[in-house]
Amino acid sequence: MHAFSRFTAAGCLAALLTLSPATRPPSPEHSSTTTPDTPGAQDATTQDDQTDLSVTVYNSDIALVRDVREVRLPSGTFDLRFMDIAATVNPATVHFRSLTEPARLGVLEQNYEYDLLEPDKLLKKYVGREITLARWRQDNGTSKLEELKATLVAYNSNGPIWKIGSEIVTGLHADHYRFPELPDNLYSRPTLIWTLGNTGTTRHLVEASYLAGNLAWNADYVLTVSRENDRGDLDGWVTLKNASGTAFKKTRLQLVAGELNRVHQGLTAKREVFDRAMAAAAPESAFAQEAFSEYHLYSLGRRTSIENNQTKQISLLSGSGVAVRKVFVVEGRDFYYHNQQHPGSPLRDVVQTYYKFRNDERSNLGMPMPAGVVRVYQADSKGGVHFAGEDRINHTPKDEELSLHIGNAFDIVCERKQTDFLRTGDGTYEMAFEVTLRNHKDAPITVEVNEPIGGSWRMLNSSHRWEKTAAWAARFAVPVAANGTAVLSYRVRVRW
Numbered sequence: 001m002h003a004f005s006r007f008t009a010a011g012c013l014a015a016l017l018t019l020s021p022a023t024r025p026p027s028p029e030h031s032s033t034t035t036p037d038t039p040g041a042q043d044a045t046t047q048d049d050q051t052d053l054s055v056t057v058y059n060s061d062i063a064l065v066r067d068v069r070e071v072r073l074p075s076g077t078f079d080l081r082f083m084d085i086a087a088t089v090n091p092a093t094v095h096f097r098s099l100t101e102p103a104r105l106g107v108l109e110q111n112y113e114y115d116l117l118e119p120d121k122l123l124k125k126y127v128g129r130e131i132t133l134a135r136w137r138q139d140n141g142t143s144k145l146e147e148l149k150a151t152l153v154a155y156n157s158n159g160p161i162w163k164i165g166s167e168i169v170t171g172l173h174a175d176h177y178r179f180p181e182l183p184d185n186l187y188s189r190p191t192l193i194w195t196l197g198n199t200g201t202t203r204h205l206v207e208a209s210y211l212a213g214n215l216a217w218n219a220d221y222v223l224t225v226s227r228e229n230d231r232g233d234l235d236g237w238v239t240l241k242n243a244s245g246t247a248f249k250k251t252r253l254q255l256v257a258g259e260l261n262r263v264h265q266g267l268t269a270k271r272e273v274f275d276r277a278m279a280a281a282a283p284e285s286a287f288a289q290e291a292f293s294e295y296h297l298y299s300l301g302r303r304t305s306i307e308n309n310q311t312k313q314i315s316l317l318s319g320s321g322v323a324v325r326k327v328f329v330v331e332g333r334d335f336y337y338h339n340q341q342h343p344g345s346p347l348r349d350v351v352q353t354y355y356k357f358r359n360d361e362r363s364n365l366g367m368p369m370p371a372g373v374v375r376v377y378q379a380d381s382k383g384g385v386h387f388a389g390e391d392r393i394n395h396t397p398k399d400e401e402l403s404l405h406i407g408n409a410f411d412i413v414c415e416r417k418q419t420d421f422l423r424t425g426d427g428t429y430e431m432a433f434e435v436t437l438r439n440h441k442d443a444p445i446t447v448e449v450n451e452p453i454g455g456s457w458r459m460l461n462s463s464h465r466w467e468k469t470a471a472w473a474a475r476f477a478v479p480v481a482a483n484g485t486a487v488l489s490y491r492v493r494v495r496w
Contacts, residue, residue, distance in 0.1 A: 041074040041202065044081040047249060051205065054252040055215070055306065057240065059370065063215035065089075065248070067208045068099070073198050077108065082192040086212035087245025089190065093211040096194060104200030111193040122179065123155050132178035133162075147178075190245060214243040217255055219316060219372030223404070225355065225388070227379050229326040232357070234365065236316035236372075238287070238298070240306065248306045253314075255287075257370035257395055258295030287316050289367055296368045296395075319364040327354040327403075330414050330435070332451040346415035346436065350408045351447065353389075360399045369396040376406050411440040412447065412480075420491070428495045430460070435488040439480040447486075449476040455494040462490040 042049075052068035065086060073080065082096075091112040098105035123131075133148045150162040150169070162169045192208070217240045225232040238255060242248070287298045298316070306312060329352045355376060359365045375390040389406025396402055420432035437447050451474050459466065459474065469475045480486040 040072050041078075042071050043079060044083060045069050045071050047084040050249075052252075053248060053250065054254070055248050056254040056256060057215050057217045058256045059217060059258075061213060061216045063212050063244070065210055065212055068205065069208075070203070070205050072202055073105070073196065073204055074202065075198050077195065077197050080194050080196055082194065082208060083190075084246060085190050085192055085208075085210070086215075087190045088213040088215075088243075089192070090211045090213070091192070094192065095207075095209045097207055098200075099205040099207055101200035101204065105196060105198050105204055105206070107194050108197050109195035112190070119177075123152065123160065123177070126152050126179065127155055128152070130180075133172065133174040134178060135173065135175040148174075212244050214245075216241050219257075219370040220313075221369075221372055221374040221393075223322075223324075223355065223374055223376045224385065225324055225326075225376060225378045227381070229355075229378075230324060232322045232324040232355075234317070234319045234322050234357075236318070236369065238314045238316045240312045240314065242306045242308055242310050242312075245308060247308045247310075250303045250305055253300040253304050253306070255298040255370075256295050257298065257368070259395075287314070291368075296370070298370070317365070317367050317369070322357050322363045322365060325356045327356055328352070328409055328412060328445055328447045329354060330437075330447055330449045332416070332435075332449065344417075346417040346434075349414040349416060351412040351414050351437075353406050353409050355404045355406060356401060358399065358401050359396055366398045368398055369393065369402075371395045374402075374404050376404060412445065413438040413440070414447075419489070424493070428493065430491060430493050432489065432491040435476075435478070436485065437478055437480050437488070438485045440483060442482050444482050444484075445480050447478045447480060449478055449488055450474075451476065451490075453492055453494065455496040457492050457494045460491040460493055462488075464488050464490075466490070 049069040049071055050067065051070050052066075054066040056064040056066075058064075063086075067085070071080070089112065091110065094110065094112075096107050096110075128151070130149055130151050133150055135146055136143050137146055138144075148164070150164045150172070152160055153163050153168065154161040159170065160172070162172055198204075217238055220237045220239050222235045222237075223232050224234075240253075240255075287300055289296055289298045291297075300314065304312075304314070330349050331352070333347075333349075357363055359367075359369055371392070371394050373390055373392050376388045377385045378388045379385050389404075391404040391406060393402055393404070415436045415438075417434055418431060419434050420430065422430045424430055433451070435449055435451075437449075439445055450469070452472055453474055454472055459468075462476070464476050464478050466474050466476045474490075476488055476490070478486050478488050
């Protein structure tokens with residue numbers, strides 16, 4: 001017997017899994033075994049039997065799968081393996097029925113086999129059994145395959161323990177292992193096994209629906225703004241990610257946007273939502289949307305395939321010539337204005353930049369927009385397009401305004417200071433403020449200044465037009481000339 005080099009658990013996991021051709025039995029997953037009294041009856045069904053497939057994906061990392069297959073079943077009681085399902089299926093949510101004779105085909109028992117075929121698990125299943133260990137050796141410049149039969153006594157995180165003849169051996173290395181057969185309780189893919197009772201016909205159209213995790217979608221938008229900042233083109237995309245462990249071929253795809261109530265212990269959700277989602281039609285080639293319950297459903301009007309571990313993007317909406325406004329905003333501070341480091345010096349505030357537009361038909365939009373990230377691009381003077389910023393939006397119904405914060409203005413400076421504080425009576429004070437805005441752009445602008453004011457207040461005077469926007473806030477619109485300066489000054493009387 002030749003000595004083998006040191007064996008490691010990692011080597012075991014990476015070893016090539018090989019079954020001896022002479023002893024390899026038919027895989028239980030692909031067995032063509034039929035019931036003797038029902039010629040052609042199936043004991044397993046795969047994607048090849050599918051006649052319809054629908055996937056409804058929610059923006060909470062779950063999806064509802066509806067899988068319809070045509071199968072030939074024996075009479076009486078028997079087991080059916082339902083394969084090619086999502087590895088992330090929640091067995092508690094599985095619903096099975098016959099569309100042909102629902103009263104004559106029923107589920108007596110269900111098992112979800114998730115002990116998938118892997119080298120590590122296969123070795124554990126062979127504890128107490130004999131395996132052939134093989135490795136390549138160099139002999140006078142020629143590679144020779146050496147084989148050694150050994151019984152696997154134990155296998156754990158420290159590696160396997162073998163019995164060879166009358167000796168117990170550890171630390172063996174092998175290039176690959178040969179197993180005489182595949183254990184019945186290992187599956188190369190997730191499988192639902194139903195014990196069914198059939199008192200009807202042998203041909204059935206069956207439907208299985210279930211919830212699966214690791215299927216998610218989100219919306220992404222691109223807003224390309226004109227050089228004049230008054231128009232834009234908006235494109236919306238659905239980004240769909242499938243990490244469920246299976247592919248969905250030629251499926252009807254539907255997406256649900258909204259805040260879905262979830263029970264934390266499982267993947268259960270409102271049945272009404274699922275029923276409506278499965279029943280909805282998709283009449284057009286693009287996404288069609290409809291409202292149901294407190295959600296919005298987006299249905300793709302054509303079939304698509306979603307591969308496992310794939311990120312897919314599908315066009316959701318498109319609007320051109322969208323009316324856009326560029327807005328500069330200064331948010332005031334809710335404490336007395338003083339500079340602790342340099343008393344008497346003004347404080348600087350950032351001038352935030354926003355793009356605003358309405359999601360309505362006049363803006364060539366009007367479809368409820370799912371939550372997502374809007375990325376803004378704008379052309380330069382030579383026609384090149386550059387990234388200008390991004391913002392996340394919430395679910396936005398039609399006819400609502402969207403406000404995108406894309407960053408802070410570079411060429412606009414804001415300085416503020418409190419110019420007066422006077423106690424005029426018991427609990428009554430007068431305060432005066434100045435906000436200086438300097439515009440270094442070659443075009444005039446208007447800056448929106450939002451000032452918090454506490455207590456019971458009254459505006460005594462102001463250099464610019466203002467409005468009371470809340471019990472504790474006032475908003476000013478301050479025009480600033482090109483390469484110019486504007487000073488907003490106001491005085492309020494406050495009582496606490």
